[in-house]
Each structure stands twice: as C-alpha cells, then as structure tokens.
Amino acid sequence: MISVRRAAPGDAAALIALAEEVGREDGRWILATDSWRSPGEERKYLRVVRRHPDAAVFVAVTDGRVVARLSLARDPHPASRHIADLGLMVGLDYRRQGIGTRLLHEAVAWARASGILKLELHVFPWNEPALELYESFGFEREGYRKGQYARDGGYVDAILMAYHVS
Ligand SMILES: CC(C)(COP(=O)(O)OP(=O)(O)OC[C@H]1O[C@@H](n2cnc3c(N)ncnc32)[C@H](O)[C@@H]1OP(=O)(O)O)[C@@H](O)C(=O)NCCC(=O)NCCS
Numbered sequence: 001m002i003s004v005r006r007a008a009p010g011d012a013a014a015l016i017a018l019a020e021e022v023g024r025e026d027g028r029w030i031l032a033t034d035s036w037r038s039p040g041e042e043r044k045y046l047r048v049v050r051r052h053p054d055a056a057v058f059v060a061v062t063d064g065r066v067v068a069r070l071s072l073a074r075d076p077h078p079a080s081r082h083i084a085d086l087g088l089m090v091g092l093d094y095r096r097q098g099i100g101t102r103l104l105h106e107a108v109a110w111a112r113a114s115g116i117l118k119l120e121l122h123v124f125p126w127n128e129p130a131l132e133l134y135e136s137f138g139f140e141r142e143g144y145r146k147g148q149y150a151r152d153g154g155y156v157d158a159i160l161m162a163y164h165v166s
Contacts, residue, residue: 002099004106006050007057007069012042014066015059022089029089053114058106060090060099067091070103072110072119082117088130100133111165119165122148122158131159139163 007015019036022029037045049055054074059066068090075083086107090099111119122145123130135141139161147155 002060002062002067002097002102004058004060004102007046007059007066008050009043009046011059011066012039012046015046015057015069016042018066018069018089018091021091025092054084056110058103058110060094060103062094067094068099068103070107072107074114074116082115084111084114084116084119086119086121088121095129101137104133104137108163108165117165118162120160120162122160125157125159134161134163137163 016036016039019029023036036042046057049057054076056072058070058072060068069088071087072084074081075085088100088103090103107119110116119139120142121134121139123134125144140163141159142162143160145158145160148158149156
C-alpha cells in the first residue's frame with residue numbers, strides 16, 4: 001500500500017538516494033545529480049520547509065520506504081505570489097502505479113489551502129512520461145523556453161507547463 005505524507009528531516013538520506021537514482025537516468029531530471037544538496041543541507045531544508053507556509057515537500061511511502069517526492073515553492077515575487085513551482089520524481093521501480101498522479105492531487109490540495117491559483121513546472125521536451133502525466137492530469141503547455149537549463153556543458157530547452165487551481 002502507498003501512503004503520502006509531508007517529508008520529515010529524517011527522510012533526507014532516502015530523498016538524496018532517490019534523487020541520485022533519478023539523476024542517473026538519461027536526462028530526465030532537470031538538475032544534474034552532482035548539483036543536489038548534501039545530506040546535511042537536505043535535512044536542514046526539510047526542517048525549514050516543515051515550518052514554512054510557502055513551501056512543502058510530500059513523499060510517497062510503501063513498506064516503510066520513501067519512493068517518490070513532490071516539492072512545491074511559492075513564487076517570492078510580490079506580484080506572483082499566487083503561483084507555486086513544482087518538482088516531482090518517482091523511483092524507477094514504482095512507476096505507472098498512480099503515485100505521480102496521487103502526489104499531484106496532494107499538490108493541488110496544498111495549493112488550494114495556501115491560496116495558490118496556479119502550479120507551474122518545467123519539463124524537458126524529450127521527457128515523454130512526464131509530458132504524458134502532466135497533460136493527463138490537466139496541465140497545459142504555456143511556453144517553450146530556449147536554452148533554459150545548463151546541461152552537459154551546454155544549454156537545453158524546456159517546456160513550461162501550468163495547472164490552474166479551481
Ligand atoms: C514522470 C513520472 C513522475 C511519472 O510518475 P508515475 O508515478 O509513473 O505516473 P503515474 O503512474 O501517476 O502515471 C499517470 C499517467 O501518466 C502517463 N504516463 C506516466 N508514465 C508514462 C510513460 N512512461 N509513458 C507514457 N505515459 C506515461 C500515463 O497516462 C499514466 O496513466 P496510465 O498508467 O493509466 O496509462 C516518473 O516517470 C518520473 O519520476 N520520471 C523521472 C523524473 C521526472 O521526469 N520527473 C518530472 C520532471 S519535470
């Protein structure tokens with residue numbers, strides 16, 4: 001059985017292992033593996049996020065194991081405080097079981113409770129699973145960002161997607 005809860009500082013090691021696993025895949029995750037936080041930084045980040053009203057990290061857990069993560073952060077600009085940015089990763093062995101969708105529902109519930117009207121994210125143009133997931137959930141493509149992210153010594157494009165919270 002899969003359960004979803006807010007991440008705790010004690011999840012830091014598991015979340016770093018998850019990020020490393022996903023980061024090793026062929027160009028799916030936006031940040032390269034070596035840019036991820038250290039265990040100490042991650043623990044500190046999770047501690048701060050738990051007390052912060054403008055950010056949240058949710059995890060999916062099965063058999064006591066953290067297998068997926070969804071992070072949210074409200075845009076700090078005073079004119080864009082109705083928007084939050086979202087990041088999502090599901091462990092390789094746990095995909096196509098509805099976990100990504102379940103975490104997105106959790107994100108929408110958090111957004112509603114936080115007065116967020118729009119969720120947005122960037123996805124690489126070649127990341128078909130993510131594009132399929134987000135579009136099946138109701139995200140729309142809002143733009144195409146050229147040379148948006150540094151990767152492998154160059155800059156790659158990204159698709160900007162958004163979900164309007166009703
Ligand atoms: C993208 C990702 C989050 C999807 O998570 P998931 O838990 O497998 O998604 P779900 O099981 O909820 O899938 C829901 C729907 O999305 C679509 N989908 C998901 N993965 C797909 C794939 N590999 N191919 C085609 N469609 C896919 C399907 O419509 C699916 O419904 P179905 O299984 O009933 O056909 C996961 O593959 C992942 O973590 N990838 C690596 C990291 C990443 O790319 N994150 C997003 C970066 S922006």
